Amino acid sequence: MQKSYRALAGKYARRYMMGINIKQNEPKITRRSFLQWTSALGATAAVYGCGGGDGDGPEEYETPVVPQEEYVMDRELAEVMGTHPHNCGGRCPFKFYVRDYGTPQARVAKLTSAGDIPRENSLEADEDISFVQTRACVRGYAQIKRTYSPDRLKYPLIQTKERGDITGFKRVSWDEALNKVADMVSDVYSRYDSGELPYVPMVAGPPNGLHNIMMFAGMPFMGFAEGAGSALSQYLGPTILPTGAPSFENMLFATIGSVGLMPGLAGGNSVYNYKDSDFIIQWGADPAVKEPNKTFFLTKAKEAGVPIVTIDAQYTDTAAMLSTGFPQYGIPQFIQVRPQTDSAIAVAMAYIIYKNGWHDDTFIKENCYGFYPTQDVGNDSDGNPFPVVEPPTHPGYVMSKLDFSFQTQITPDQHPFADPNLAGQPVHVPKGMSFVEYLDGLGVEKADKLDISNKEDAVVTWASQLSGVDKTTIRNLADAFAHAGDVFLENGNNGGQKTNNGMHSVWMMISLAAMCGHTVKQGGNLGVNSTDTASNP
Structure with a gap:
């Protein structure tokens, strides 16, 4: 039977006061007496804890950690499986515990990630990438806070003042909001129908399913037009076709245009291939923040000793936590570039690799189009004829x-x-349009502009001045890229490809990977964002 905590506290208090009175009659508190009393009190607390007792000695009592029926706070929580709406690539599964489930008053009381649920041999399984327990990150666990944030928009608002004035929004009913949208659609259609407009000024997905595929990549920002509106718009007349997605449009179309449809739309080789790589470059990618589902695989690669280098305009969490550098080639863990100058570094690497004969000539001739000319184009700047391949x-x-x-x-x-x-x-590749002609002309141009006789040094100097990366690092990157083995070049779907001409930046990374045959290597990648599903066939 559990005893009163008050009685136990009183016992300890009486003993403590007795000790003080005794010590007050002594000339001084000795080191020995101090240790005796503190040891006794510590041992008592260790043996009896904060449990019960009547002051007469130790006795059994119930532990407070044993589940007790009368202390269960809520038995009406429904367990519902789901995920979070963050478009990070992880979409980790959650178990939501919902109060008043199925009613308008339903509210999530707590949540757990699927990986929080123990399973047999979980420790051993956690060290294995063959079957991964998907665990949510801090952002995912903040879903309750995000859902019930007082700043969350819960009702339709209509602007009553000038556009941009946030004080002009007022709350309206759903019926009023839908009627407003319907009136606007009707208005633009009537202007098209009367001949005033050549098309219906709505952004809409085509009826071939592209908009459905793109929805996951951030297209819902288009609102009415990119949802139910897409199904309606095809009956209104000509509309504006979206060219991609704000998430990875440039990467998507650079990939399709150069190598065709890949797994995961714009995805390259799988994150499962990290472990087979000899060198991983996270170029403009920050999976530790943007795609946390990949961090486990990068961590396992790091533990296996795979060198990891991050190239980015800012010092990212991936650079801080997962990057190691490549000491063998003198490459630091983080290489900072000026925004939108990444392509200059990649071009300089390509120039070094080609001019030194480090490229995979067999792979290029068998699998690539446009690298070499397909007809006689004369000699290069050194007086040597350009290689010619069959078209x-x-x-x-x-x-x-x-x-x-x-x-x-x-x-x-x-x-x-x-x-x-x-x-x-x-x-045929049009004359002057092959990649080797471009590289050769680039060397001549930069040597003349910078007044540097060595064309390779001129190109590297140009890239260094533009990007802010020192020339030695650029040369070392090219050396490692060509000689380290299987290189997993990952060009993240972050800021680098979300800029003007971002598609060409991605295309340059794809070309760089193809130059050394990393596109199809077991531990390689084709120079775009990795996928967490099947690898590039």
Whole structure:
């Protein structure tokens, strides 16, 4: 039977006061007497804890950690599986405990991540990447706070003042808001129907399913037009077709344009390939913040001794926690570049690799188009003839890329090369447009502009001055990229590809990876964002 805490406290208090009285009659408190009393009090607390007792000695009592029916606070919490709406790539599963589930008063009381639930041999399993327990990060665990934030927009608002004046918003009913949208759609349609406008000024997804695929990548910002509106807009007349997604548009279309449809849309090789890599470059990628589902795999690669380097405009969490540097090649863990100058470094690396013969010539000739000219273009700046490769032949059709199926042929009026009469004819790289001609011309241009006789040094100096990265680091990067083994070049879908000409930046990374054949290596990548599903076939 549990005894009163008051009685136990009284016992200790009486003994303590007795000790003080005794000590007051002594000439002084000795070190020995002090240790005796403090040891006794400590031992008593250790043996009896804060439990009960009647002051007459130790006795059994119930531990407060044993579940007791009368202390259960809420038995009406429903367990509901779900996830969070953050578009981070993880989408970690949650178990939500909901009070008043199924009613308008429903409210999430607590949540746990699926990985919080213990399982047999969980410690051993956690060290294995073959079956990963997906655990949420701090951002995911803040879902309750985010959901019930007092600043969250819960009701439709209509602007009553000038655009941009936040004081002009007033709350309206859902019926009033929907009627307002319907009136606006009706107004623009009538202007199109009367001939005033050449098309309906709405951004809408096509009826081929592209908008459904793009929804996950951030397209819901388009609101009415990119949701139920897409189904309606195709019946109104010509509309504006979105070219991609604000999440990774440039990366998506650079990937489709250069290598075709890849797993995970714009994804390259899988994060499972990190462990097989000899060198990982996180270029403009910060998975520790943006895609925390990848951090476990990077951590395992780091534990396995795989060198990891981050190249970014800011010192990221990935650079701080996961990057190691590559001491063998004198490369630091973090290389800071000026915003939007990453391509200059990649071009300088490509120049070094090509001019030193470090590129994978066999892979390029068998798998790449546009690197070498397909017809005689004369000599390079050193007086040597440019290599020439056989051109591919035209298949007689062009496949549409808009529906991501590559199974729909487009018509000649949609594309000048979609002509069956062209079947079997050679498809030449236009003179002056091959990559080696570009690199050679770049060396001549920078040597003349910077008044540096050595063309390679001129290109590296140009890239260094533009990016702020020292020339030695650029040279070391090129050396490691060509000689370290399988290199996993990951160009994150962050700021670098969300800028003007961002698609060309991504295309440069893809070209750089292809130069050394890393595109199809077990521990390599094609120079874009990795995927957490199947690898590049």
